[in-house]
Amino acid sequence: MTSLSPPFRNVVLTGACGGLGQALARELIASGAQVALVGLDADRLAALATLAPARCAAYTPDVSQGEPMQAMAADWMGRHGVPDLVIANAGVAGGYDTAEADDLAVLRRMLEINLLGAATTFQPFLKRMRAQPRGALVGVASIAGWRGMPGNGAYCASKSGLIRYLESLRAELRGTGLTVHTVSPGYIRTALTAGNRFAMPGLLEADTAARQLLAGVRAGREQIVLPRRIGWLSRALGLLPDTLHDRLLRAQPRKPRVGEAGATAIPGLSKEPPR
Numbered sequence: 396m397t398s399l400s401p402p403f404r405n406v407v408l409t410g411a412c413g414g415l416g417q418a419l420a421r422e423l424i425a426s427g428a429q430v431a432l433v434g435l436d437a438d439r440l441a442a443l444a445t446l447a448p449a450r451c452a453a454y455t456p457d458v459s460q461g462e463p464m465q466a467m468a469a470d471w472m473g474r475h476g477v478p479d480l481v482i483a484n485a486g487v488a489g490g491y492d493t494a495e496a497d498d499l500a501v502l503r504r505m506l507e508i509n510l511l512g513a514a515t516t517f518q519p520f521l522k523r524m525r526a527q528p529r530g531a532l533v534g535v536a537s538i539a540g541w542r543g544m545p546g547n548g549a550y551c552a553s554k555s556g557l558i559r560y561l562e563s564l565r566a567e568l569r570g571t572g573l574t575v576h577t578v579s580p581g582y583i584r585t586a587l588t589a590g591n592r593f594a595m596p597g598l599l600e601a602d603t604a605a606r607q608l609l610a611g612v613r614a615g616r617e618q619i620v621l622p623r624r625i626g627w628l629s630r631a632l633g634l635l636p637d638t639l640h641d642r643l644l645r646a647q648p649r650k651p652r653v654g655e656a657g658a659t660a661i662p663g664l665s666k667e668p669p670r
Contacts, residue, residue, distance in 0.1 A: 399610065399613040399614055400529075400613045400614075400615065402426045402427065402428065402613070403423070403426075403428055403479050403480035403531070403612075403613075404427070404428055404429065404479060405428065405429050405475055405476055405477065405478040405479050405480070406423050406428045406429065406430045406431070406478055406479075406480045406481070406482065407430075407431040407433065407468070407471060407478045407480070407481045407482070407516070407520065408420055408423065408430060408431065408432060408433060408482045408484060409433040409434070409458050409482065409483055409484050409485040409512065409516050410433070410434060410458075410483075410484035410485035410486060410535070411432040411433055411434040411439075411440060411443065411484070412434035412435060412436040412439045412440060413434075413484070413485075413486075414583065414584065414601040415484060415535070415580070415583055415601050415604055415605060415608075416434065416484050416485075417439070417443065417601070418601040418602045418604065418605035419482065419484065419605045419608065419609070420432055420443050421443070421446070421602075421605075422602075422605045422606060422609055423609070424443070424446045424447045424450065424451065425446075427450075428450070428480075429450040429451070429475045430447075430450065430451050431451075431452055431454060431467070431471045431475075431478070432444060432451055432452065432453045432454065433454045433455075433456065433458070433467065433485070433516075434453075434454075434455065434485070435455055435457075435662050436455075437453065437455055440453035440454075440455070441453055452470075452471060452474065452475075454467040454470070454471075457662075457663060458483075458485045458508060458512035458515055458516060459507035459508055459511050459512050459515060459663070460515065461515050461518070464515040464516060464518075464519060465518075465519045467519075468519030468520055469519070472520075472523065477520070477523045477524055477526075477527060478520055478524065478530070479524070479527065479529060479530045479531070480530065480531050480533070480612070481516060481517060481520050481524070481530075481531075481532050481533070482533040482535070483512065483513035483516040483517065483532075483533065483534045483535065484533075484535045485508060485509075485512050485516070486508060486509045486512075486535060486537075487504070487505055487508050487509065487659070487661045487662070488505075488550050488650070488659065489501055489505070489549065489550065489650065489651070489652060489653050489658055489659065489661055490546050490547060490649050490650035490651050490652040490653075490655070490658070491505075491546065491547060491548045491549035491550070491652065492546070492652060493548065495652075498549070498652065498653075500664060501549055501652070501653055501661065501664065502548075502549040502552070504661050504663060504664045505549045505550060505552075505553045505661065506549075506552070506553050506556070507663075508553075508661075508662075508663075509550070509553035509554060509556075509557060510553045510556045510557050510560065513534045513557055513560065513561075514560065517532050517564070521573075524573055525568070525571050525572070525573055527572060528572045529572050530572060530573045530574075531573065531574045531575075531576060531612055532564065532568075532573060532574070532575045532576070533575075533576045533578060533608075533612055534557055534560070534561045534575075534576070534577055534578065535578045535580070535608075536554045536557045536558045536561070536577055536578060536579050537550070537554040537579055537580055538579050538580065538581045538620070539551045539554050540553075540554030540555040540556075540557060540558045540579065541555070541558075541579070543555075544644055545641065545644055545645050545649065546649030546650055547649070547650050550650075558577055558579070561575055561576075561577045562577070565577075565617065574615065574617065575617065576611070576612050576616065576617055576618075576619060577617065577618055577619070578608055578611075578619045578620075578621065579618070579619070579620045579621070580599070580604060580620075580621040581598075581599070581620070581621060581622065582598045582599065583598070583599050583600075583601055583604045583621070584598055584599065584600055584601060599621060599622055604621050607619075607621055607622070608621060
């Protein structure tokens, strides 16, 4: 069995308001860590912070904006020091139709949050973390980033881009004390999957996913798939000819677009498409 490193003591977590984010926050707080809780719902963050008021602080910047994220990082490090774990977990999801002009705004905003948001999360901490003997950067991508899926082009593109960005960052940091971990969940029972109208094999509860994610990081696994069997299934489907693979996926109901029943809101979207 792979031995686990000691628990992380100083953590920055974005997307702390969502299902997986809240589960991660609870796990980290219970472990005794100091946790910077970053999200957009001040009330949810405040409720989490009450679990350990002396060890938590809540921040509500837009993760796609560099200056507010840098201000958050400066405040946290001024109060609690340099983190040894930064988790870029903030993310949004929604269906996408290239034929609809309004959906171009959805694509842009999804890229800003899911892809650019990871870079703005890591950047303010990187120089000071690199000077430490140990640290980890975690990006929460998705199985959906492994291959394009019909009706889900914006989300797939954002998560695929995140996977490649994390690969590049990992290569840059080889030989330092920093490790880079790519997390590719399948389906987790959260608000982002609540409106899905298609089969979700391997559906995980958020608490289970959070424990598995943190255990994988502590074990030093650079690629973490949740659950592992969904990764095997995805790879097996990837062996099919493209035409057959696409035919199988096109037969499934599509993820709801913004404005349709079951869709989740995308914060900061300038104009929501009509129903």
